[in-house]
Amino acid sequence: GAGVSQSPSNKVTEKGKDVELRCDPISGHTALYWYRQRLGQGLEFLIYFQGNSAPDKSGLPSDRFSAERTGESVSTLTIQRTQQEDSAVYLCASSLPGDEQFFGPGTRLTVL
Amino acid sequence: AQTVTQSQPEMSVQEAETVTLSCTYDTSESNYYLFWYKQPPSRQMILVIRQEAYKQQNATENRFSVNFQKAAKSFSLKISDSQLGDTAMYFCALFKAGNTGKLIFGQGTTLQVKP
Numbered sequence: 001g002a003g004v005s006q007s008p009s010n011k012v013t014e015k016g017k018d019v020e021l022r023c024d025p026i027s028g029h030t031a032l033y034w035y036r037q038r039l040g041q042g043l044e045f046l047i048y049f050q051g052n053s054a055p056d057k058s059g060l061p062s063d064r065f066s067a068e069r070t071g072e073s074v075s076t077l078t079i080q081r082t083q084q085e086d087s088a089v090y091l092c093a094s095s096l097p098g099d100e101q102f103f104g105p106g107t108r109l110t111v112l
Numbered sequence: 113a114q115t116v117t118q119s120q121p122e123m124s125v126q127e128a129e130t131v132t133l134s135c136t137y138d139t140s141e142s143n144y145y146l147f148w149y150k151q152p153p154s155r156q157m158i159l160v161i162r163q164e165a166y167k168q169q170n171a172t173e174n175r176f177s178v179n180f181q182k183a184a185k186s187f188s189l190k191i192s193d194s195q196l197g198d199t200a201m202y203f204c205a206l207f208k209a210g211n212t213g214k215l216i217f218g219q220g221t222t223l224q225v226k227p
Binding site for chain 1: 116118154155156157159162203205209213214215216217218219220
């Protein structure tokens with residue numbers, strides 16, 4: 001079946017603009033995760049959704065970052081008033097509860 | 113706090129030879145999982161191997177094996193018979209059992225396999 005998909009693949013924006021990044025998880029996966037990967041670095045956890053439970057937002061770096069998930073399907077990560085330090089690859093992953101996380105190909109965000 | 117440390121930013125190995133990537137971690141949990149992920153230039157994260165902390169036997173997946181030293185909190189990855197397609201960034205990651213939340217990643221090791 002289809003894996004995790006993310007769109008767009010690349011996004012270039014100007015400082016101060018808002019951006020939306022989309023993630024389509026594997027069908028049936030109730031858990032969804034967003035991570036940020038700065039150039040040459042490991043992945044930093046941002047937010048985690050599990051079914052209808054309240055999301056774990058403990059990794060969001062500032063109130064400019066927010067995310068939503070519609071039921072157990074699509075998720076959108078929104079960054080408001082982007083800054084150059086937001087430039088990174090944003091990776092989404094999905095899983096069954098407590099099981100292996102499957103990653104999407106990521107969105108490379110460049111803030112000019 | 114849980115942390116993962118990879119002290120080798122870059123490594124290289126000749127094709128067909130063996131290479132070992134190091135990883136140390138810190139956690140107060142008694143039950144957890146450890147993973148090695150591969151990230152080629154395509155950015156796609158691929159699970160290479162996993163180890164449950166309660167298992168003493170080291171995990172093996174074809175040419176990939178780990179040396180899990182629980183007391184020392186060490187989790188190294190050995191790649192045997194290295195292939196050009198193994199060229200990638202490798203990440204060590206920690207996950208608390210029973211928690212469907214986040215993975216804690218190390219900084220990564222860039223591996224170059226030379227022909």
